[in-house]
Amino acid sequence: MKIMYLHGLESKGSTKKDKILREYGELYSPACYYKSNLNTIYKSLLYEAAVFEPDIIIGSSMGGLIAYHLGNRLNKHLILFNPALYEQSIDIQYKFDASNSKNVIILQGDKDVVVDPKVTQKWLKDNHKGSYTIEKYSGGHRVPVNVFKDAMKKFMISERYVYKYSDLLLEKATSKAQQRAAGMAYSAKKGDMDPDELEGAAKEMYDGMSEEQLKKFAKTKHKNLPDKVNKK
Numbered sequence: 264m265k266i267m268y269l270h271g272l273e274s275k276g277s278t279k280k281d282k283i284l285r286e287y288g289e290l291y292s293p294a295c296y297y298k299s300n301l302n303t304i305y306k307s308l309l310y311e312a313a314v315f316e317p318d319i320i321i322g323s324s325m326g327g328l329i330a331y332h333l334g335n336r337l338n339k340h341l342i343l344f345n346p347a348l349y350e351q352s353i354d355i356q357y358k359f360d361a362s363n364s365k366n367v368i369i370l371q372g373d374k375d376v377v378v379d380p381k382v383t384q385k386w387l388k389d390n391h392k393g394s395y396t397i398e399k400y401s402g403g404h405r406v407p408v409n410v411f412k413d414a415m416k417k418f419m420i421s422e423r424y425v426y427k428y429s430d431l432l433l434e435k436a437t438s439k440a441q442q443r444a445a446g447m448a449y450s451a452k453k454g455d456m457d458p459d460e461l462e463g464a465a466k467e468m469y470d471g472m473s474e475e476q477l478k479k480f481a482k483t484k485h486k487n488l489p490d491k492v493n494k495k
Contacts, residue, residue: 264288267317267333269308269326271405272297272347279408284321287419291315297325305329312337322346323406324378334367341367342418344406345378349386367395370406370414377404444468445480452477 266288268281284290293311295304312320312333319340322330327346334341346369369387371380380399387395400410444464450456451465452474461469468477 264319265315265317266290267312267315267320267330268292269295269320269322269330271324271326274323280411283408283412283415287415288318291317295326295329301329305332309333309336312339324404325350331367342414343367343369344411344414345371345375345380345404346383347378348383348390350378367391367393368418369395369397370410371397371399372402372404372406373399374402375404440464442480442483445472445477445483448472449474449477449481 264287266284268284268290270280270292281290281292284292291311293308295308297304308329317339319342320330320334321342321344322328323344323346325347327343328348328350330341330343331346331348333339369383371383373380384397387397398414400406400414402410441464445468447456447461447465448469451458451461451469458466458469468480472480
């Protein structure tokens with residue numbers, strides 16, 4: 264899996280959060296200087312995202328704002344922490360209907376006084392036409408490392424690089440190991456195998472994915488797949 268992570272306004276990036284994300288795949292985490300021209304930054308990141316081709320874009324605060332528009336422009340999955348969706352305007356230069364991104368998961372601090380969670384929710388209700396999920400965590404605008412880590416654990420399965428969410432973000436296996444694990448989990452879902460015999464990735468995939476989702480992963484062709492997902 265390829266992950267693009269955009270940090271917040273006052274942050275220069277987090278090596279701790281980067282390290283967490285690298286457990287799930289190949290990471291691109293550029294340093295962003297949002298206090299310069301925001302439109303220039305957006306255009307630059309749009310180009311970089313098009314070249315990197317991430318499977319998912321994760322953004323925090325101002326990075327969440329840009330990640331949101333990148334996700335809509337490029338049709339990517341999104342996880343956004345306290346996104347400043349109503350705070351700044353960007354010359355996005357595409358037909359904005361706020362429904363192009365595949366899946367949008369938003370995490371909000373219940374004590375955030377920088378980006379008002381209620382105003383963000385109203386903005387989404389008024390502007391976002393697609394589906395999205397909002398989850399709360401106890402805390403303010405700055406996302407503690409433990410909250411970030413727990414969120415990644417909830418929405419992603421390490422090594423397996425599969426989202427555990429009900430609306431699965433990925434639609435096919437990205438490694439031979441993952442495909443084999445999905446095959447075993449799929450067999451168990453169909454009743455051809457005892458679920459108690461499953462271990463590791465296969466067990467987690469069995470617990471977190473539907474039969475239809477597992478079928479897609481299990482039927483992924485082996486050709487050109489790496490043995491395991493490359494970590495950098």
